[in-house]
Amino acid sequence: xxxxxxxxxxxxxxxxxxxxxxxxxxxxxxxxxxxxxxxxxxxxxxxxxxxxxxxxxxxxxxxxxxxxxxxxxxxxxxxxxxxxxxxxxxxxxxxxxxxxxxxxxxxxxxxx
Amino acid sequence: xxxxxxxxxxxxxxxxxxxxxxxxxxxxxxxxxxxxxxxxxxxxxxxxxxxxxxxxxxxxxxxxxxxxxxxxxxxxxxxxxxxxxxxxxxxxxxxxxxxxxxxxxxxxxxxx
Amino acid sequence: xxxxxxxxxxxxxxxxxxxxxxxxxxxxxxxxxxxxxxxxxxxxxxxxxxxxxxxxxxxxxxxxxxxxxxxxxxxxxxxxxxxxxxxxxxxxxxxxxxxxxxxxxxxxxxxx
Amino acid sequence: xxxxxxxxxxxxxxxxxxxxxxxxxxxxxxxxxxxxxxxxxxxxxxxxxxxxxxxxxxxxxxxxxxxxxxxxxxxxxxxxxxxxxxxxxxxxxxxxxxxxxxxxxxxxxxxx
Numbered sequence: 053x054x055x056x057x058x059x060x061x062x063x064x065x066x067x068x069x070x071x072x073x074x075x076x077x078x079x080x081x082x083x084x085x086x087x088x089x090x091x092x093x094x095x096x097x098x099x100x101x102x103x104x105x106x107x108x109x110x111x112x113x114x115x116x117x118x119x120x121x122x123x124x125x126x127x128x129x130x131x132x133x134x135x136x137x138x139x140x141x142x143x144x145x146x147x148x149x150x151x152x153x154x155x156x157x158x159x160x161x162x163x164x
Numbered sequence: 165x166x167x168x169x170x171x172x173x174x175x176x177x178x179x180x181x182x183x184x185x186x187x188x189x190x191x192x193x194x195x196x197x198x199x200x201x202x203x204x205x206x207x208x209x210x211x212x213x214x215x216x217x218x219x220x221x222x223x224x225x226x227x228x229x230x231x232x233x234x235x236x237x238x239x240x241x242x243x244x245x246x247x248x249x250x251x252x253x254x255x256x257x258x259x260x261x262x263x264x265x266x267x268x269x270x271x272x273x274x275x276x
Numbered sequence: 277x278x279x280x281x282x283x284x285x286x287x288x289x290x291x292x293x294x295x296x297x298x299x300x301x302x303x304x305x306x307x308x309x310x311x312x313x314x315x316x317x318x319x320x321x322x323x324x325x326x327x328x329x330x331x332x333x334x335x336x337x338x339x340x341x342x343x344x345x346x347x348x349x350x351x352x353x354x355x356x357x358x359x360x361x362x363x364x365x366x367x368x369x370x371x372x373x374x375x376x377x378x379x380x381x382x383x384x385x386x387x388x
Numbered sequence: 389x390x391x392x393x394x395x396x397x398x399x400x401x402x403x404x405x406x407x408x409x410x411x412x413x414x415x416x417x418x419x420x421x422x423x424x425x426x427x428x429x430x431x432x433x434x435x436x437x438x439x440x441x442x443x444x445x446x447x448x449x450x451x452x453x454x455x456x457x458x459x460x461x462x463x464x465x466x467x468x469x470x471x472x473x474x475x476x477x478x479x480x481x482x483x484x485x486x487x488x489x490x491x492x493x494x495x496x497x498x499x500x
Contacts, residue, residue, distance in 0.1 A: 121229070
């Protein structure tokens with residue numbers, strides 16, 4: 053909803069004032085998951101503050117990492133499905149840029 | 165149990181029933197990092213809510229994952245240094261259990 | 277060299293009987309890297325056989341994992357660039373299938 | 389130091405200058421797994437050479453990465469169980485060094 057402009061992106065969800073990058077297939081679902089992730093982060097902070105058992109904290113960190121990973125994979129799938137495919141359909145050099153961007157994002161995910 | 169002080173670690177249960185695992189070498193530092201992680205999670209929630217560009221969201225997710233990973237590796241190092249080494253020094257079967265627990269936690273981290 | 281057909285794929289190296297999925301941008305480079313990876317695997321086998329120091333073996337395992345990861349990211353990039361983009365350009369439901377396949381492959385990479 | 393035998397472990401330097409790290413609990417098992425890993429690497433090389441379908445190659449790369457990861461986790465567990473615990477029992481600064489080494493190896497694994 054920020055950024056007026058971003059001329060290069062297709063605006064699904066015309067008429068929807070939020071949908072600047074309307075590629076997100078189930079936004080409410082992502083928002084709920086991210087809310088939960090925020091709560092998990094807060095929980096880990098509390099566990100450290102209370103000096104709970106390290107292994108239990110690590111278990112929570114792994115759970116949070118997995119939850120994040122799963123959000124990332126979902127967003128990436130949406131991105132490929134919408135932005136990359138749309139750019140490919142439009143033809144022109146933009147598809148290459150979109151693929152490059154996606155590949156770079158995948159590399160960051162795989163390495164993180 | 166927010167502990168002013170804790171010069172570096174190891175309060176090992178000084179009457180405080182929560183402080184049983186005083187193995188965390190620099191608690192204030194972990195708490196600050198986890199606070200930041202919580203903020204990063206909130207930021208990602210906002211980015212999705214504002215439907216910012218997917219690739220930018222993924223970049224933030226990777227950064228958050230890396231920050232978490234780094235906290236996990238620090239906690240694990242503290243755990244090996246204190247709990248595992250202490251258990252080994254005490255002798256007895258507990259060292260084996262501690263190592264098993266640590267190995268399981270490492271496997272979860274590596275696979276998450 | 278399997279499957280004659282696969283009409284949707286561009287066949288680089290026409291006249292080359294091997295090029296059924298000619299999506300691989302620099303095959304000689306991949307082959308050289310995979311040869312090296314095979315050698316690294318053989319080296320780790322030897323290190324274990326000679327009971328070399330565990331940490332040194334782990335260092336080699338990490339190096340091999342990184343080398344593999346890098347090959348995987350390259351292949352995936354090629355795949356997006358060729359198969360996914362081509363399928364999108366052709367239109368039809370195949371683009372969706374290709375994206376789904378790619379997303380599944382990415383998930384396996386991120387989780388492995 | 390190819391040792392026929394080594395029923396399962398722990399030759400701990402019986403006069404043989406190479407066998408110093410007899411920490412590997414089931415060497416024959418590791419060797420068999422690493423042999424298989426080498427075969428998997430060779431198989432991936434062949435798949436690329438034959439230009440098989442990219443997604444199928446990626447599936448094999450993920451399988452190989454998982455197999456390697458599992459070897460690494462096993463070796464690390466052995467290392468903690470033997471080298472780190474033994475060093476801790478001996479007392480002295482060596483335990484710290486062993487833990488540091490192990491933590492560094494874990495970090496490389498988690499990040500690879």
